[in-house]
Amino acid sequence: MTMATDDAPPTTSKLSEERASGIAAVSQSRRDDLIGRSVTINRSRDELFAYWRDFSNLPSFMDNVERIDILSNTTSHWVVKAPGGRTVEWDAAITEEKPGELIAWTSAEDADVPNSGRIEFRDAGDRGTVVTATIAYDPPAGVVGKVIAKLFQREPAIQARRDLRRFKQLMETGEVATAAWTQKQRDEEKA
Amino acid sequence: MRALTWHGKHDVRVDTVDDPEILNPRDAIIKITSTAICGSDLHLYDGYIPTMQAGDILGHEFMGEVVETGPKSTLQKGQRVVVPFTIACGSCYHCGKHQYSACDNGNPADNQDIGQEMYGQPMSGLFGYSHLTGGYAGGQAEYVRVPFSDVGPIVVPDGLDDEEVLFLSDILPTGWQAAENASIEPGDTVAVWGCGPVGLFAVQSAFLMGAHRVIAIDHFPHRLELAKKFGAETINFEESKTYEALMEMTGGIGPDAVIDAVGLEAHGFFVDNVVDQIKASLFLGTDRTHSIRQAIHACRKGGRVSMPAVYGGFVDKFPLGAFMEKGLTLKTGQTSVQHYMPALLNAILEGKIDTTFLISHRMGLEDAPKGYEMFHNNQNDVTKIVLKPGLAVAAQ
Ligand SMILES: NC(=O)c1ccc[n+]([C@@H]2O[C@H](COP(=O)([O-])OP(=O)(O)OC[C@H]3O[C@@H](n4cnc5c(N)ncnc54)[C@H](O)[C@@H]3O)[C@@H](O)[C@H]2O)c1
Ligand SMILES: [Zn+2]
Numbered sequence: 001m002t003m004a005t006d007d008a009p010p011t012t013s014k015l016s017e018e019r020a021s022g023i024a025a026v027s028q029s030r031r032d033d034l035i036g037r038s039v040t041i042n043r044s045r046d047e048l049f050a051y052w053r054d055f056s057n058l059p060s061f062m063d064n065v066e067r068i069d070i071l072s073n074t075t076s077h078w079v080v081k082a083p084g085g086r087t088v089e090w091d092a093a094i095t096e097e098k099p100g101e102l103i104a105w106t107s108a109e110d111a112d113v114p115n116s117g118r119i120e121f122r123d124a125g126d127r128g129t130v131v132t133a134t135i136a137y138d139p140p141a142g143v144v145g146k147v148i149a150k151l152f153q154r155e156p157a158i159q160a161r162r163d164l165r166r167f168k169q170l171m172e173t174g175e176v177a178t179a180a181w182t183q184k185q186r187d188e189e190k191a
Numbered sequence: 192m193r194a195l196t197w198h199g200k201h202d203v204r205v206d207t208v209d210d211p212e213i214l215n216p217r218d219a220i221i222k223i224t225s226t227a228i229c230g231s232d233l234h235l236y237d238g239y240i241p242t243m244q245a246g247d248i249l250g251h252e253f254m255g256e257v258v259e260t261g262p263k264s265t266l267q268k269g270q271r272v273v274v275p276f277t278i279a280c281g282s283c284y285h286c287g288k289h290q291y292s293a294c295d296n297g298n299p300a301d302n303q304d305i306g307q308e309m310y311g312q313p314m315s316g317l318f319g320y321s322h323l324t325g326g327y328a329g330g331q332a333e334y335v336r337v338p339f340s341d342v343g344p345i346v347v348p349d350g351l352d353d354e355e356v357l358f359l360s361d362i363l364p365t366g367w368q369a370a371e372n373a374s375i376e377p378g379d380t381v382a383v384w385g386c387g388p389v390g391l392f393a394v395q396s397a398f399l400m401g402a403h404r405v406i407a408i409d410h411f412p413h414r415l416e417l418a419k420k421f422g423a424e425t426i427n428f429e430e431s432k433t434y435e436a437l438m439e440m441t442g443g444i445g446p447d448a449v450i451d452a453v454g455l456e457a458h459g460f461f462v463d464n465v466v467d468q469i470k471a472s473l474f475l476g477t478d479r480t481h482s483i484r485q486a487i488h489a490c491r492k493g494g495r496v497s498m499p500a501v502y503g504g505f506v507d508k509f510p511l512g513a514f515m516e517k518g519l520t521l522k523t524g525q526t527s528v529q530h531y532m533p534a535l536l537n538a539i540l541e542g543k544i545d546t547t548f549l550i551s552h553r554m555g556l557e558d559a560p561k562g563y564e565m566f567h568n569n570q571n572d573v574t575k576i577v578l579k580p581g582l583a584v585a586a587q
């Protein structure tokens with residue numbers, strides 16, 4: 001068993017054992033893939049937490065998420081765009097919550113794309129808040145699904161990075177940047 | 192509306208495209224009254240900048256009249272504004288430090304991927320300058336959508352002509368930042384490679400910052416003549432050996448600060464330059480970098496290198512040894528235009544900086560393709576072309 005001896009997060013490790021420990025930290029089962037992304041946002045921890053905690057807000061910056069229905073205080077139903085104009089769906093439940101600090105979730109047993117993870121908020125002094133998303137997921141239909149997803153730019157690692165950037169834009173500037181110059185173009189970009 | 196669009200190397204056209212609309216709360220729509228063609232546009236024209244797409248609207252130096260505003264814009268209809276070419280949000284960490292060209296939010300999230308992969312971190316958005324910097328439609332058009340209009344554009348006081356303030360959009364702040372990046376000390380001799388608009392504004396700025404002597408280098412007699420008008424001494428690199436001349440003109444010391452205002456399309460028949468051209472045509476090494484090499488070679492020990500010139504990719508034969516051994520400092524970057532606009536507008540109002548001298552040609556928007564060709568083929572006489580969408584097409 002080789003574990004890393006440095007201070008880098010497990011999401012950036014080259015060692016499979018170290019990555020596995022990172023997955024175990026956010027998920028019950030041994031998943032195929034682990035994503036970790038951090039972004040620093042020039043806003044307070046509480047403000048960011050509050051916006052994220054209301055899951056109905058998430059589609060405003062997660063371009064891939066078609067809609068989220070709130071089922072109860074801790075459960076929600078996700079409808080997410082997939083390659084080829086299809087959608088995948090799952091129920092998710094919050095498994096841990098520390099106000100202003102962290103939200104952890106896991107998808108229900110029968111999810112199309114089993115996933116779980118956590119979003120953490122840490123103070124960054126006069127730079128605002130570091131927001132870290134750690135997601136473990138089973139890509140649809142194994143390797144082939146992953147390749148297809150990549151082709152369609154719906155690869156979860158890329159998507160997570162873009163979602164966090166849009167979250168930052170929305171929180172810091174009040175809007176999500178677009179280079180479109182007509183509404184029609186913007187709608188096409190999002191489709 | 193009508194707009195100048197890019198279709199490939201040496202192929203730009205005026206097309207009819209959709210009018211821009213307000214999309215975000217902080218947007219404004221500007222009706223263009225004047226827009227200039229920039230040396231940076233020639234890099235696109237010559238096909239040196241990757242991630243261009245057919246139909247992209249060019250133009251990043253522009254001004255005009257506010258005709259529509261989003262609910263969060265602070266502009267008012269009818270105001271005349273000059274728009275900075277860097278698209279910056281004003282509220283991120285970098286904007287807070289006035290590093291506007293490093294704004295985290297000006298570039299749309301999807302487009303940031305390219306910059307992240309190429310450079311490690313994505314840069315801000317720019318108008319009309321490839322998808323690497325956002326893929327925003329530029330201002331060589333009748334109208335343009337301006338994001339973050341509450342923090343970018345500067346309102347022009349009554350009584351100033353377009354031509355007096357247009358260059359606040361890019362090249363005047365760029366020349367100024369270039370001189371500032373040279374950390375000029377009283378008594379310094381500053382050498383400037385390239386007497387295009389950026390170089391000529393760097394010459395003026397260097398003197399205003401206390402340079403004792405400025406030596407300007409180019410091969411176009413008319414452009415060198417303009418540099419002379421502002422008090423610079425000149426070297427025509429076709430008539431004289433630049434390094435040798437600089438050493439003799441500085442008593443064997445070398446210039447205290449050097450400014451590369453040429454960029455990746457350095458002209459001239461130099462051995463390393465020819466190798467670069469061959470490599471560029473084979474896509475082996477993308478940037479031709481004669482001027483920055485020569486600047487580092489000539490710079491005095493412990494001196495400063497300022498590089499406003501644009502480079503996009505990788506270079507080899509960079510004189511890393513000379514750079515290290517002589518203990519030089521290099522400062523560079525896309526200009527943080529928003530930071531410099533207010534003070535430079537004042538300098539124009541007070542008559543400290545002359546801007547209109549630069550303009551050699553004025554044309555209607557429909558003539559823009561001809562303008563690109565002229566600017567590309569005759570840089571001696573064509574120092575700056577201003578396009579005015581309101582101006583009738585010239586008789587053919
Ligand atoms: N940093 C920024 O934000 C910023 C903004 C605007 C422009 N730029 C860049 O600044 C550079 C200059 O812009 P410009 O509009 O003045 O361009 P320009 O093309 O009008 O001028 C360049 C000048 O350099 C001269 N030159 C070519 N090879 C030379 C050599 N080997 N030695 C000395 N001079 C040489 C040319 O004859 C020409 O006069 C370009 O690379 C442009 O992309 C940067
Ligand atoms: Zn320019």
Ligand SMILES: [Zn+2]
Pocket residue numbers: 279280281282283284285286293294295296297
């Ligand atoms: Zn910003």
